[in-house]
Amino acid sequence: MIQPLSQLCRYSSQVAENDFLTAVPNNGHFENNRYAIRSDSGQVVRTGSLPNEMTELKLRLVGLRSGAYTLEIGAYSGRFIVIS
16 A cells, blocks of 8 residues: 655655755665656656665656656655756
């Protein structure tokens, strides 16, 4: 079951093109999880893994156009907007 991303971490809900999307876990570190970014149409545009006990996720959003996206980390999901 997908949970709101806000239960796992604080993250940027609005990011400028070519800037960083930052997520900071509420409990001090991320567990060993995978992440994915999906476009508004559901297409996976980026994936990766988070090392054990990572304390901050910073993703440079190069190549993502203005629009709505979803960040998924493990069983958590939250939307963010890329603006120009």
